[in-house]
Amino acid sequence: MSRTIKQFLEENHLTVNDNAKLLFEKLDLDIEILKELEEKYGKSDKMSKSKHNTVDPDEMIEKYGADTVRLYILFAAPPQNSFDWVDSGIEGAHRFLKRVWNFVIDKAEEIKNVKYSKEEFKNINEEDRKLRRKLHQTIKKVNDDINREYQFNTAIAAVMEFFNELSSYKGSNIKLIKECIEKMILLLSPFTPFIADALWREIGNEGFTINQPFPQPDEEALIEKTKEIPVQVNGKVRAKITVPSDADEDTVKKIAFENENVKRWTEGKEIVKVIFIKGKILNIVVKG
Numbered sequence: 001m002s003r004t005i006k007q008f009l010e011e012n013h014l015t016v017n018d019n020a021k022l023l024f025e026k027l028d029l030d031i032e033i034l035k036e037l038e039e040k041y042g043k044s045d046k047m048s049k050s051k052h053n054t055v056d057p058d059e060m061i062e063k064y065g066a067d068t069v070r071l072y073i074l075f076a077a078p079p080q081n082s083f084d085w086v087d088s089g090i091e092g093a094h095r096f097l098k099r100v101w102n103f104v105i106d107k108a109e110e111i112k113n114v115k116y117s118k119e120e121f122k123n124i125n126e127e128d129r130k131l132r133r134k135l136h137q138t139i140k141k142v143n144d145d146i147n148r149e150y151q152f153n154t155a156i157a158a159v160m161e162f163f164n165e166l167s168s169y170k171g172s173n174i175k176l177i178k179e180c181i182e183k184m185i186l187l188l189s190p191f192t193p194f195i196a197d198a199l200w201r202e203i204g205n206e207g208f209t210i211n212q213p214f215p216q217p218d219e220e221a222l223i224e225k226t227k228e229i230p231v232q233v234n235g236k237v238r239a240k241i242t243v244p245s246d247a248d249e250d251t252v253k254k255i256a257f258e259n260e261n262v263k264r265w266t267e268g269k270e271i272v273k274v275i276f277i278k279g280k281i282l283n284i285v286v287k288g
Helices: 005-011 018-026 031-041 057-064 066-076 087-111 126-147 152-167 174-188 193-202 249-257 260-266
Strands: 226-233 236-244 270-277 281-287
Touching: 057 066, 057 087, 066 087, 066 152, 066 193, 087 152, 087 174, 087 193, 126 152, 126 174, 152 174, 174 193, 226 260, 236 249, 236 260, 249 260, 249 270, 249 281, 260 281
Parallel strands: 226 281
Antiparallel strands: 226 236, 270 281
16 A cells, blocks of 8 residues: 555655745735645654754765855855755855856966056946946945854855856956956855865966955945936936936036937927936926
8 A cells, every 4th residue: 555645754754844834824825724734744844853854964065065055055044044945045056156167267268367456447448447346346245244244145145246247248358357256256265265266276376265365345446437327208218328427417418418319309399398316317308
């Protein structure tokens, strides 16, 4: 006679996970249905050694590597909170580290002998300035999050966000790419020391990342010298223009009305009014 699901779960020390209760609450479902499931298949229990429903760290390390396991645990929740182990979560951390590894290895030979200094980034174009600003915003956030109640999860999220921007960078400033990769490796090193050390040497450095100063933000790079603001005509965005961060209304209007797409929607029409919110938006209301 085949075993029931309940017998199978009991024999293997398995239970209906607490996630089921959370799901029912979030979906505003009748909790009585869950009680019926518990009667059939076993009571919901939290993860604990006594119930044999814990995750074996050795198995996870063998499958994904110590750095991936460490990154996932630190990213999943603040250190003072407990969390439910989710396989898709650790797989996501593993995919992220593989993307970082492949990206850096792909650039390694090109940047290995590249040197850079802060002064060399003073007169870069807007695309390069935007990426460098994002780098140093990330450095600032990681420092703040680590030093403020050890918020490793948000620090890691910031590095992930920066990597997405770096990997989509279309420019060719090799000195900037070297700075971004080098600083990113050092930001990751407290969480993924083995991968960080390996990549550190791949890009032409010696020794271990732990012996390097932790990145500090370049305050000058954090300053936004220009801003991109949308231009609306009768409530619809017709263009986006780049203006000095401190530009006044007259300056922004001059730049906007020289834009070909704005011209297309305003030429020959009566300008009823212009609404300007500094650093945010320019809205042109036309008649006819």
